[in-house]
Amino acid sequence: xxxxxxxxxxxxxxxxxxxxxxxxxxxxxxxxxxxxxxxxxxxxxxxxxxxxxxxxxxxxxxxxxxxxxxxxxxxxxxxxxxxxxxxxxxxxxxxxxxxxxxxxxxxxxxxxxxxxxxxxxxxxxxxxxxxxxxxxxxxxxxxxxxxxxxxxxxxxxxxxxxxxxxxxxxxxxxxxxxxxxxxxxxxxxxxxxxxxxxxxxxxxxxxxxxxxxxxxxxxxxxxxxxxxxxxxxxxxxxxxxxxxxxxxxxxxxxxxxxxxxxxxxxxxxxxxxxxxxxxxxxxxxxxxxxxxxxxxxxxxxxxxxxxxxxxxx
Amino acid sequence: xxxxxxxxxxxxxxxxxxxxxxxxxxxxxxxxxxxxxxxxxxxxxxxxxxxxxxxxxxxxxxxxxxxxxxxxxxxxxxxxxxxxxxxxxxxxxxxxxxxxxxxxxxxxxxxxxxxxxxxxxxxxxxxxxxxxxxxxxxxxxxxxxxxxxxxxxxxxxxxxxxxxxxxxxxxxxxxxxxxxxxxxxxxxxxxxxxxxxxxxxxxxxxxxxxxxxxxxxxxxxxxxxxxxxxxxxxxxxxxxxxxxxxxxxxxxxxxxxxxxxxxxxxxxxxxxxxxxxxxxxxxxxxxxxxxxxxxxxxxxxxxxxxxxxxxxxxxxxxxxx
Numbered sequence: 001x002x003x004x005x006x007x008x009x010x011x012x013x014x015x016x017x018x019x020x021x022x023x024x025x026x027x028x029x030x031x032x033x034x035x036x037x038x039x040x041x042x043x044x045x046x047x048x049x050x051x052x053x054x055x056x057x058x059x060x061x062x063x064x065x066x067x068x069x070x071x072x073x074x075x076x077x078x079x080x081x082x083x084x085x086x087x088x089x090x091x092x093x094x095x096x097x098x099x100x101x102x103x104x105x106x107x108x109x110x111x112x113x114x115x116x117x118x119x120x121x122x123x124x125x126x127x128x129x130x131x132x133x134x135x136x137x138x139x140x141x142x143x144x145x146x147x148x149x150x151x152x153x154x155x156x157x158x159x160x161x162x163x164x165x166x167x168x169x170x171x172x173x174x175x176x177x178x179x180x181x182x183x184x185x186x187x188x189x190x191x192x193x194x195x196x197x198x199x200x201x202x203x204x205x206x207x208x209x210x211x212x213x214x215x216x217x218x219x220x221x222x223x224x225x226x227x228x229x230x231x232x233x234x235x236x237x238x239x240x241x242x243x244x245x246x247x248x249x250x251x252x253x254x255x256x257x258x259x260x261x262x263x264x265x266x267x268x269x270x271x272x273x274x275x276x277x278x279x280x281x282x283x284x285x286x287x288x289x290x291x292x293x294x295x296x297x298x299x300x301x302x303x304x305x306x307x308x309x310x311x312x313x
Numbered sequence: 314x315x316x317x318x319x320x321x322x323x324x325x326x327x328x329x330x331x332x333x334x335x336x337x338x339x340x341x342x343x344x345x346x347x348x349x350x351x352x353x354x355x356x357x358x359x360x361x362x363x364x365x366x367x368x369x370x371x372x373x374x375x376x377x378x379x380x381x382x383x384x385x386x387x388x389x390x391x392x393x394x395x396x397x398x399x400x401x402x403x404x405x406x407x408x409x410x411x412x413x414x415x416x417x418x419x420x421x422x423x424x425x426x427x428x429x430x431x432x433x434x435x436x437x438x439x440x441x442x443x444x445x446x447x448x449x450x451x452x453x454x455x456x457x458x459x460x461x462x463x464x465x466x467x468x469x470x471x472x473x474x475x476x477x478x479x480x481x482x483x484x485x486x487x488x489x490x491x492x493x494x495x496x497x498x499x500x501x502x503x504x505x506x507x508x509x510x511x512x513x514x515x516x517x518x519x520x521x522x523x524x525x526x527x528x529x530x531x532x533x534x535x536x537x538x539x540x541x542x543x544x545x546x547x548x549x550x551x552x553x554x555x556x557x558x559x560x561x562x563x564x565x566x567x568x569x570x571x572x573x574x575x576x577x578x579x580x581x582x583x584x585x586x587x588x589x590x591x592x593x594x595x596x597x598x599x600x601x602x603x604x605x606x607x608x609x610x611x612x613x614x615x616x617x618x619x620x621x622x623x624x625x626x627x628x629x630x631x632x633x634x
Contacts, residue, residue, distance in 0.1 A: 139615065147568050242479075246477070250572075287480065
């Protein structure tokens with residue numbers, strides 16, 4: 001087990017290293033105007049060269065890459081160029097991360113809780129009206145782009161329930177809608193898998209045996225079917241984290257929540273290269289970590305998993 | 314047959330001891346089943362009323378999207394209408410007989426823009442689906458079939474699969490210039506992964522069946538084994554992935570447009586239309602500019618999604634009776 005975890009950790013680190021390298025190399029393909037901020041027009045050629053030289057951008061690429069690794073190892077993400085010129089990125093992020101984290105956790109727990117509940121109730125009412133409604137919901141959420149139904153939720157639900165349309169950290173009611181919107185996708189995917197596993201399990205022989213023994217339906221459900229269907233749910237944790245990341249980018253900017261997702265949209269529009277680079281790295285690390293966590297949890301909870309399988313999943 | 318035989322000699326007559334004529338149809342009846350893969354697929358598919366309904370919608374939509382510019386009285390999606398009375402742009406004109414869906418905030422006909430946007434988005438979606446399929450099939454087939462490549466490709470896959478798709482999409486479109494090829498490229502960079510993995514898994518299952526072993530013993534080249542023995546099994550999956558690539562691509566396009574990395578605004582696309590609509594959505598009387606594109610987009614994505622899924626179920630031989 002420990003060996004597997006270690007191997008998986010090494011794999012994640014290698015992935016992270018490659019991501020850092022790729023992001024770095026791609027970012028160097030951007031036009032150089034990006035490094036000067038607002039006063040690009042005012043500088044002449046020699047001044048520009050001097051500034052670039054100062055920033056280490058005229059060094060050979062492998063030296064730059066080495067410097068970049070060292071920088072990241074020290075936890076230094078560089079300085080913002082346009083968004084808030086010359087301010088350390090880590091200082092900017094420090095104020096943003098708590099919001100994203102709170103919403104992320106809220107979203108994950110909402111989607112897990114409601115998704116599994118919905119999935120269970122759909123499986124119990126298979127082929128009845130509730131199952132149909134749930135399926136329609138899942139199809140709708142998976143097919144229609146999140147960007148579209150988020151907009152309509154913001155537009156109409158705020159009207160109907162008199163919720164604030166923009167986020168305000170002091171008003172608890174303004175937390176509700178963003179968190180719910182963000183978890184809709186996760187709820188749908190959890191409900192779909194939960195239903196599928198439950199239906200599969202219900203057709204298994206051991207359920208027939210339990211019924212023949214005279215166990216009540218309730219008992220079969222709780223102590224047999226649910227337990228077996230729960231384990232595979234863990235493997236969708238990473239994808240729920242990825243959903244949350246994608247959702248947060250959009251939702252945070254839609255409700256102007258001062259978190260990292262909103263920041264990413266902001267700095268992309270203002271072309272602040274170093275901040276985009278930092279945020280991309282942070283988001284990919286979260287994704288990589290989420291997958292790592294999912295695999296480890298899966299290995300702990302499901303003894304049937306063969307750990308010697310190597311990389312293939 | 315169930316006639317009771319009273320006396321044994323009653324049941325016996327001469328006819329029973331004559332040779333029967335050879336009838337080919339009758340002879341085949343026992344062993345021959347007229348199973349055809351595509352016909353069964355179609356039968357299972359057509360049993361699903363909802364899927365048929367969406368199939369009709371897609372056919373109508375596709376036809377109309379293609380012929381719409383050639384119909385009479387259609388305006389150009391980028392033409393700015395000038396109001397004759399005031400000499401100004403006909404801004405935010407309510408939907409009426411001339412402008413079925415009204416005009417947008419600079420006086421362009423929303424009806425024409427929605428169809429043109431649908432064309433753009435479907436074009437992107439279909440191309441992304443095609444490229445995903447091509448890349449996914451080639452890489453997946455090599456991955457599953459050539460054992461010496463298995464390890465390398467698995468490692469590459471793990472690295473790529475570990476990075477959130479959204480982030481790859483954002484990064485690539487941020488670096489490249491916004492255009493249709495950029496979008497297609499960025500979406501393909503992430504889209505082929507799931508396809509390749511699925512194909513690989515199927516091939517690993519199928520590749521060591523006896524007929525493939527026999528084929529290999531006879532010296533059939535790998536490329537031929539892949540194309541003749543393996544790929545026909547995968548047709549349904551490939552179709553499913555391509556059908557699902559269309560809603561996926563439309564979704565990505567809307568998302569990228571929102572964060573400012575989508576197509577230039579002079580190309581009408583569903584993403585651009587939604588974004589334009591979002592700009593004016595706080596004014597109650599102008600909400601139609603968001604609602605019409607959103608409805609069009611939802612119909613398209615839901616139809617393709619449902620058809621793709623039902624077709625995948627229908628194409629699975631286990632569901633054939």
